[in-house]
Amino acid sequence: MAKSKSSDASSFLKTARREEIEILCKRAFGRIPTRVAFPGGRSRSAFMAEIGDERFVLAKRDSAGDAAIEGIVMKALSQTGLVPRVVRVVDEWVVQELVDGIRLPVFLDGLQDIGEREAILDKSLSALADLQEFAHAENLHHRVPRVGPDRDWSDGNLMRPRKIAEIVDIAPPLLDYGRLESLFKLNPRDFVKADARPGNALVCDDRIVWFDWEGCGRRHALDDLAFVLSDEWTAIDPETEDRLIERHLARFSRSRSQVEAFDYLMAFSVFHMMARMHRAIRYRYRDGEWWSREKCLHNDKIGVTPTEVGLMCDRARRWSLRFAPLHTLAPWCENLMEKLDLALPDQGAASQRKAG
Structure with a gap:
C-alpha cells in the first residue's frame, strides 16, 4: 500500500x-x-x-x-x-x-478573477509595509547587516542580460552601465525582508504571514515592493500592476521623491526579473526542455516554464520603456521572446475574467 x-x-x-x-x-x-x-x-x-x-x-x-x-x-x-x-x-x-496556510503563488494561481488577485496582493504588500515600519519602530534596522553591497550587486545583476544573450545566442543589449550603477548607489538605511518573493508568504484565512527571514537586512525599502511585483508568479495584467504601484509606492519610497522612487522601482525590478529569467533559461538549456509548471508552482521552484518566462520577459519589456536608461532593453526583450518562441501573455483573457 x-x-x-x-x-x-x-x-x-x-x-x-x-x-x-x-x-x-x-x-x-x-x-x-x-x-x-x-x-x-x-x-x-x-x-x-x-x-x-x-x-x-x-x-x-x-x-x-x-x-x-x-x-x-x-x-x-x-x-x-x-x-x-x-x-x-x-x-x-x-x-x-x-x-x-497556502503559499501565495498557489493561492493566486487558483483565483480566476483578476480583481481577487489584486485584492490579495494589496493585502500582501500592506502586510510587508507594516512589517517594515514596525521593524523601524523597534530599531531593527540598526541590528541587521547590510544587504548586497552596491559593487557586488552591480557586477552580478547588471550583467544578467548579457549572460542571457550568451545562452540563447543573440546580441546583448546596449546599456549605459555607468548611469545604472549610479542609480543603485544608495545609503542602505532601511530594514528590508530582502527575499520578499510571493513564495515566502502564506495566505492564512484573513491575514498574510511572511516567513523565511534569513536574508533580512538593511538596504532600500523599495526592494521588497519590487520582489513582489516583478516575480514570475505574480500573474496580473498591466492595469493591475499600475494600480498596485500607485497605492503602495509612497509607503515603500521612504525619503525619496515619487519620481525618483518610481525610476528606482522600474530599474531594480527589471534587473531582478533578468536575474530570475537568467536562472530559468539556464535550466531550460541545461535540461533541453522546460519544466513542469505544476511542479514548479507547488514545490516553490523558479518558473522554468514558457508561461512564466514569457510573463517576466514581457513585463521587463514594458517596464524598461518607463525609464529612459533602459529603453534599449525593450526591442532586446522582443528578440529574446522570438528566439525562445514565447507568446505574449493573453491580457485579453485576463480582462474578460475580471469583467465576468
Whole structure:
C-alpha cells in the first residue's frame, strides 16, 4: 500500500540525516519527533517536525550568528501576527511554529478573477509595509547587516542580460552601465525582508504571514515592493500592476521623491526579473526542455516554464520603456521572446475574467 502524505517520512531519510534531526529535536524539545516532513523537498535543510500534538518548522542557516539575528528579528516582528512565532534558536537552527496556510503563488494561481488577485496582493504588500515600519519602530534596522553591497550587486545583476544573450545566442543589449550603477548607489538605511518573493508568504484565512527571514537586512525599502511585483508568479495584467504601484509606492519610497522612487522601482525590478529569467533559461538549456509548471508552482521552484518566462520577459519589456536608461532593453526583450518562441501573455483573457 502506498504511503499517504502524513506517513512517517523519516523512513526515507539517510541515516546521517535522520540522526541529525533526532539530535536536534532532543536539544530543542527534549524528545525525538513522532513525524517529520519536507514540504519543500528533502534536498532542502528546512523540515517540519511533529512533537506530540504540535508541529514546528526547523530551518538551518549558514551560521549560528545568522540564526541568532533571524531569531531576534522574528521574535520582534511576530508581535504583529504577520510572522511565525519563534520557539527558540539552537546553534544554526531557527525553530518556529508551523503556520497553516497556502503559499501565495498557489493561492493566486487558483483565483480566476483578476480583481481577487489584486485584492490579495494589496493585502500582501500592506502586510510587508507594516512589517517594515514596525521593524523601524523597534530599531531593527540598526541590528541587521547590510544587504548586497552596491559593487557586488552591480557586477552580478547588471550583467544578467548579457549572460542571457550568451545562452540563447543573440546580441546583448546596449546599456549605459555607468548611469545604472549610479542609480543603485544608495545609503542602505532601511530594514528590508530582502527575499520578499510571493513564495515566502502564506495566505492564512484573513491575514498574510511572511516567513523565511534569513536574508533580512538593511538596504532600500523599495526592494521588497519590487520582489513582489516583478516575480514570475505574480500573474496580473498591466492595469493591475499600475494600480498596485500607485497605492503602495509612497509607503515603500521612504525619503525619496515619487519620481525618483518610481525610476528606482522600474530599474531594480527589471534587473531582478533578468536575474530570475537568467536562472530559468539556464535550466531550460541545461535540461533541453522546460519544466513542469505544476511542479514548479507547488514545490516553490523558479518558473522554468514558457508561461512564466514569457510573463517576466514581457513585463521587463514594458517596464524598461518607463525609464529612459533602459529603453534599449525593450526591442532586446522582443528578440529574446522570438528566439525562445514565447507568446505574449493573453491580457485579453485576463480582462474578460475580471469583467465576468
